[in-house]
Amino acid sequence: MASTHGAPPVFNNKVVAWIDHRLPIFSYIEKEYHTFPTPRNFNYFWNFGAIATVMLVLMIVTGIVLATNYQPNADLAFASVERIMRDVPSGWLLRYMHMTGASFFFAAVYVHIFRGLYYGSYKAPRELLWMLGVVILLLMMATAFMGYVLPWGQMSFWGATVITNLFSAIPVVGDSIVTWLWGGFAVGNPTLNRFFALHYLLPFIIVGVVALHVVALHVHGSNNPLGIDPKGPQDTVPFHPYYTMKDGFGVMVFLIIYAAFVFFAPNALGDVNNYIQANPLVTPNEIVPEWYLLPFYAILRAIPDKLGGVICMFGSILLLLVLPWLDTSRVRSCTFRPIYKWFVFLLVIDVIVLGYCGAHPPEGWYVPISRLATAYYFFHFIILLPVLGKIERPLPLPSSIADAVLKKKAV
Amino acid sequence: MASSSIPAGAHGDPTRRDFLMVATGALGAVGAIAVAWPFINNLNPAADTLALSTIEVNVQAIPVGQAITVKWRGKPVFIRHRTEKEIKEAEAVPLSELRDPQTDDSRVTDTAKKVRREWLIVVGVCTHLGCVPLGTKDGDPRGEYDGWFCPCHGSQYDSSGRIRKGPAPLNLAVPDYLFTSDTLVRIG
Amino acid sequence: MFTKLSLNKLILTGAVALAAFSAGTVATAAEDMPPLPKHDWGFKGPFGTYDRAAAQRGFQVYKEVCSACHSLELLSYRNLEGLGLTENQVKGIAAEFQVSDISDDGSPIDRPARPSDHFKKPFPNELAAAAANGGKAPPDLSVIVKAREGGPDYVYGILTGYVPYDKLTPEQIKEFNVKKDDHFNLHFPGHRIAMPPPLEDGKVTYVDGTKNTLQQEASDVVEFLAWASEPHLEDRNRTGVRVILFLLVMAAFMYAVKRSVWADKH
Numbered sequence: 043m044a045s046t047h048g049a050p051p052v053f054n055n056k057v058v059a060w061i062d063h064r065l066p067i068f069s070y071i072e073k074e075y076h077t078f079p080t081p082r083n084f085n086y087f088w089n090f091g092a093i094a095t096v097m098l099v100l101m102i103v104t105g106i107v108l109a110t111n112y113q114p115n116a117d118l119a120f121a122s123v124e125r126i127m128r129d130v131p132s133g134w135l136l137r138y139m140h141m142t143g144a145s146f147f148f149a150a151v152y153v154h155i156f157r158g159l160y161y162g163s164y165k166a167p168r169e170l171l172w173m174l175g176v177v178i179l180l181l182m183m184a185t186a187f188m189g190y191v192l193p194w195g196q197m198s199f200w201g202a203t204v205i206t207n208l209f210s211a212i213p214v215v216g217d218s219i220v221t222w223l224w225g226g227f228a229v230g231n232p233t234l235n236r237f238f239a240l241h242y243l244l245p246f247i248i249v250g251v252v253a254l255h256v257v258a259l260h261v262h263g264s265n266n267p268l269g270i271d272p273k274g275p276q277d278t279v280p281f282h283p284y285y286t287m288k289d290g291f292g293v294m295v296f297l298i299i300y301a302a303f304v305f306f307a308p309n310a311l312g313d314v315n316n317y318i319q320a321n322p323l324v325t326p327n328e329i330v331p332e333w334y335l336l337p338f339y340a341i342l343r344a345i346p347d348k349l350g351g352v353i354c355m356f357g358s359i360l361l362l363l364v365l366p367w368l369d370t371s372r373v374r375s376c377t378f379r380p381i382y383k384w385f386v387f388l389l390v391i392d393v394i395v396l397g398y399c400g401a402h403p404p405e406g407w408y409v410p411i412s413r414l415a416t417a418y419y420f421f422h423f424i425i426l427l428p429v430l431g432k433i434e435r436p437l438p439l440p441s442s443i444a445d446a447v448l449k450k451k452a453v
Numbered sequence: 454m455a456s457s458s459i460p461a462g463a464h465g466d467p468t469r470r471d472f473l474m475v476a477t478g479a480l481g482a483v484g485a486i487a488v489a490w491p492f493i494n495n496l497n498p499a500a501d502t503l504a505l506s507t508i509e510v511n512v513q514a515i516p517v518g519q520a521i522t523v524k525w526r527g528k529p530v531f532i533r534h535r536t537e538k539e540i541k542e543a544e545a546v547p548l549s550e551l552r553d554p555q556t557d558d559s560r561v562t563d564t565a566k567k568v569r570r571e572w573l574i575v576v577g578v579c580t581h582l583g584c585v586p587l588g589t590k591d592g593d594p595r596g597e598y599d600g601w602f603c604p605c606h607g608s609q610y611d612s613s614g615r616i617r618k619g620p621a622p623l624n625l626a627v628p629d630y631l632f633t634s635d636t637l638v639r640i641g
Numbered sequence: 642m643f644t645k646l647s648l649n650k651l652i653l654t655g656a657v658a659l660a661a662f663s664a665g666t667v668a669t670a671a672e673d674m675p676p677l678p679k680h681d682w683g684f685k686g687p688f689g690t691y692d693r694a695a696a697q698r699g700f701q702v703y704k705e706v707c708s709a710c711h712s713l714e715l716l717s718y719r720n721l722e723g724l725g726l727t728e729n730q731v732k733g734i735a736a737e738f739q740v741s742d743i744s745d746d747g748s749p750i751d752r753p754a755r756p757s758d759h760f761k762k763p764f765p766n767e768l769a770a771a772a773a774n775g776g777k778a779p780p781d782l783s784v785i786v787k788a789r790e791g792g793p794d795y796v797y798g799i800l801t802g803y804v805p806y807d808k809l810t811p812e813q814i815k816e817f818n819v820k821k822d823d824h825f826n827l828h829f830p831g832h833r834i835a836m837p838p839p840l841e842d843g844k845v846t847y848v849d850g851t852k853n854t855l856q857q858e859a860s861d862v863v864e865f866l867a868w869a870s871e872p873h874l875e876d877r878n879r880t881g882v883r884v885i886l887f888l889l890v891m892a893a894f895m896y897a898v899k900r901s902v903w904a905d906k907h
Contacts, residue, residue: 082906107495124784127502127873132491134873135880250875279906287899301888305881306687309787317788317870318780327830396842470901475765477894486893504719 051077057374068423074260079278081266083443087161087420088264089388090154096293097147098252102245103141108133114190116236118230119194120319138308144186144298145311148334151179161385162374163265165253168308169366171223171258178251183335183359185244185314186196190332191229200329202229204235211349228322244399266324268446269375270439279445313382328403336400337393343404354416370388370431378437385422392418490620492558507641509633513571520589522577525640530628531589531601532591532638540570540601543613553624559626563638564631574630574640575614579603586610594634601625675827678792678801680860684793684867687882690875691868693725698847699865702722702858705845707782709711710774710836712762714867715783717870719756723872724865744826777835786870793863798828803838 043310051072053059111130113122126133129387155175158164164172187205191198204224210216225232255385263272272278279285303310311333331339343352376383392415399412440446493585498506508525513533515521520533535543543557559574562568579586581603587593588601588610596602598617605610608619615624630640683692700721703713718735722728722905724833738761744750761889764770770778789795804825806814817832819825826834840858840876851861868874 063805095835103492110496111499121715126497128503128715128720128857131494131497131499133495133499134877135491136495138877202512283898283902284906287895287902291892291899294888294895298888298892301881301884305877305884308877314790316789317784353587470898471896473901474895477891477898480891480894484887487887500719501757504717572789 044087045134046453074281075286075387076282078260078263079272079275080281081272081277081443082279082284083266083268083447084285084288086292087153087157087194088266089289089296090157091152091282092152092289093293093296094147094150095266096297097143097150098245098248099141099380100354101140101147102249104143105135105242105245108140109238109242110241112238114192114235116194119192119234122251123193127150135304138304142300142308142311143233144189144305145332145334146296146303148182148186150296151182155179156390159389160376160383161265161267162269162369162371162376164366165269165374166366167262167367170259171255172366173363174255174258176359178248178255179243179362180359181248181251183298185241185248188241188244189302191234192238192241193316194234194320196318196320196324197313197316199229199320200325200359202233204329205334207235207356208352211352212347221306230322230387255264260266265374267375268443269377271445273377273442303345304412313439328426330401332403333397336398337396338400339451340396340400340412341416343400344409344416354420357418361420365423365427366426371434371436372431373436379434380437381434382427385426385430389419389422392422439446456573475550485624494616498515507637507639509637510543511636512638513636517571519591520588521638525628529585529640530640531573531577531614531625533573533589535573539612542599543611543615546611546613546615553622554618555613555615556622560613560615560627564629567632569632572632572638573612573614574627574638576628577601577625579605579621579627580623581606581608581619586625673722674830675854677791677798677828678796680797680863682793682864684711684864687878689878692864694849695861695864696724696868697865698857699748699863699868700848701848702840702845702862703782703865706839707862708760710770710861711765712764712770712779712781713760713783713869714762716760716780717756718758718760719755720869720872722756724868724897725802728756765830775835777838782866782869785869786867790868793867795828797859797864799826799834800840800862801855802827802829 051069053062053068058068108126111126111133121128123137126137128134153245158172158175169261187201191202193432206220206229209219209223212219224230225236266272298308312396313330313332318326330336338358341358342351342355345354371379371382373379376386396412396419399408399415402408404412454499463620506526508521508523510532512534515532515534517534518536518539520531522531524530533539540557546557549557550553557570558568560588561570561573573606577585578590582605584603584605586601586603586608588595598609598611600610600612600614600617601618603621606620607619609617610621610625611617613624614627616622628640630638655831703711718731721734722732726734732755736757737760738754738758739751739763740754740758742750743753762785764773764778767778785798786792791798804827806821806823806825809819809825813819813825813832817825819833823833824831824837825833840855840862842855843853844855844858846855851857871877
């Protein structure tokens with residue numbers, strides 16, 4: 043087999059060689075997942091791309107199987123989910139895997155995003171790679187939201203009502219858009235039907251965008267904790283077996299935590315109200331989304347104006363699309379950004395605070411705190427990031443990855 | 454490949470590494486199979502479906518010479534109260550004449566091994582390609598053997614539900630059934 | 642740059658934050674409510690199992706008391722075999738109830754229930770249930786233990802948390818606007834609950850001779866309802882222990898492989 047990147051691989055197996063001559067899938071795998079030169083200095087944060095991929099596959103597979111027993115009908119949905127939990131062989135397992143899987147998919151993706159933020163993975167030449175990632179996040183949110191509606195519990199119904207009503211903030215056509223989204227005069231059977239159809243469709247679109255994400259990644263290769271480009275073979279290792287095995291280990295550790303929730307606390311991340319069948323006449327005391335959407339929900343509620351809140355909420359995510367051009371620093375990694383580094387940590391705390399506010403009714407101290415946190419979120423990206431990049435003095439960069447690795451070993 | 458450049462050492466020993474790789478691969482394969490099971494098992498009939506897999510039928514109201522159709526596991530089941538003539542005909546056929554040789558007695562025995570010649574209970578699905586044969590209702594064509602006639606491809610069954618003519622390869626299937634009393638039969 | 646140690650710390654912090662998050666979403670509506678009575682449920686924790694005898698007694702409580710108003714519509718009689726009853730016992734229980742069906746000639750009839758039938762509902766539909774209960778239908782109990790904050794402790798708290806009118810302090814009467822005919826419950830949000838006290842000492846006479854105190858009846862029926870909410874809990878726990886053990890071994894092997902692969906690069 044070929045040992046260096048770029049040289050055409052030679053396959054000993056005749057069948058493989060025959061196929062590859064006509065459809066070079068084996069060359070592709072060899073080039074992109076075997077010999078692919080990868081910076082040798084990844085830390086465990088670089089596991090989360092692989093972990094997120096595993097979770098995506100897991101969600102799709104469990105989802106397809108669940109769909110074989112689920113009934114997307116307002117009168118039957120709740121009971122059909124309970125039938126899966128009670129009567130369908132292994133149904134409880136698959137349902138809990140899917141339900142908890144959503145949380146863990148988001149958790150993995152959020153760590154992955156943090157990794158990108160901290161090490162400047164969004165900076166040139168990886169801007170499109172980053173933007174595709176933001177698109178994936180948006181698609182995930184839409185998919186998760188529609189999936190949450192399907193069990194047709196109280197939180198499904200009222201979550202759907204509240205979130206679709208956001209569109210009524212749009213001037214003039216808002217109400218018509220909401221009616222169009224619902225397919226009726228309230229969230230009801232047509233809404234459930236279309237959400238099921240879209241919830242089934244969107245994951246495959248996510249797979250498509252993930253493929254583009256990976257293609258974009260493999261053009262310039264991965265970023266790394268130092269944020270400097272590999273200068274030669276001494277800076278890289280082949281992807282396989284070095285990172286396949288490391289990813290494998292990371293995936294296993296992640297799955298242990300995931301399994302602990304699936305088997306021993308499957309409902310800990312959910313809301314008790316979703317075990318009450320949807321009732322269009324009774325609103326639960328408090329409507330909260332799942333934890334992974336809470337920070338954005340807090341931003342929505344922090345703004346005292348309806349339209350303003352909606353704009354800020356969507357803006358907080360869409361802002362990430364232009365992040366590569368807001369960052370003016372000449373270095374990528376926060377390792378060499380003595381000031382900005384602390385602001386990234388502050389941003390993490392800020393988002394956690396927002397999440398905490400999002401979980402509580404907007405009254406008392408939660409109101410000023412969520413407003414302050416919202417203000418910092420936008421300040422961070424719109425003002426701090428461009429300004430700090432100009433005035434901050436980065437630490438001296440090492441001459442090469444190998445150099446830094448050897449120096450670290452010597453210490 | 455890179456492995457050739459790995460120096461022998463405490464961790465880098467190629468044999469140790471190969472062993473670890475193989476062991477981990479084997480363990481992973483076991484895990485993958487274990488994970489596959491719930492997905493495959495999921496498509497099996499659910500507990501509520503299985504709960505409906507037995508039915509009880511009261512046969513008291515079926516007069517001699519008549520038959521009824523009941524639905525069992527989504528399929529028709531014929532219950533025929535046979536006349537003496539039909540029983541005689543079925544018993545008189547030599548096994549050598551049958552495509553799928555079975556004695557009449559063996560086809561009218563319930564799961565408690567009790568023979569009730571007057572009751573014939575068969576799954577009403579033609580063993581050729583799954584059509585429902587005619588012959589249960591009054592006035593239906595019953596074929597040349599006083600049994601059932603399949604309109605799809607002309608298979609003919611006798612008064613014991615055995616295949617006598619036409620393309621079907623096997624006799625009409627006899628489900629497991631048990632007479633819990635003289636008038637009550639549990640199918641399944 | 643991150644050393645391994647600080648990285649681990651960071652991940653730990655993340656995990657703690659996640660836990661705080663989930664705690665944040667779960668803990669609501671706790672203001673000025675007395676703490677729920679803590680009960681040592683045998684079904685809690687990764688090795689939890691149901692107490693079959695208690696759950697069977699709980700079914701007796703449900704059947705003789707709760708089922709007059711509360712449906713259990715997601716359960717079928719056949720499910721009772723999961724409580725340790727035999728097929729014939731289940732048939733016998735089912736046959737005590739008359740359910741509507743259509744006869745062979747198409748006319749509506751009542752027939753004895755079969756194990757495959759769902760539990761008979763006390764009211765034909767929700768409107769009828771509401772009309773017969775002062776405007777609000779009693780909730781279905783199939784998943785009640787999963788549908789309330791506090792789970793089994795909450796249901797137990799409600800069943801044992803009634804305070805008679807003459808035992809209330811004048812402040813309580815004033816603050817919660819309690820009338821003489823109201824039912825005051827310590828653990829119900831707002832305290833005034835539509836349900837009259839369902840259980841009391843001696844309300845049911847247990848077949849197995851267990852002493853029928855209010856607490857016993859309440860904890861038995863909660864055991865039964867917990868089982869009804871999550872019938873596969875024991876299977877889940879068993880599978881979970883096996884899966885996690887497997888993953889631990891697998892992770893250890895992966896770590897060893899990773900170490901040996903990277904041996905020449907470190």
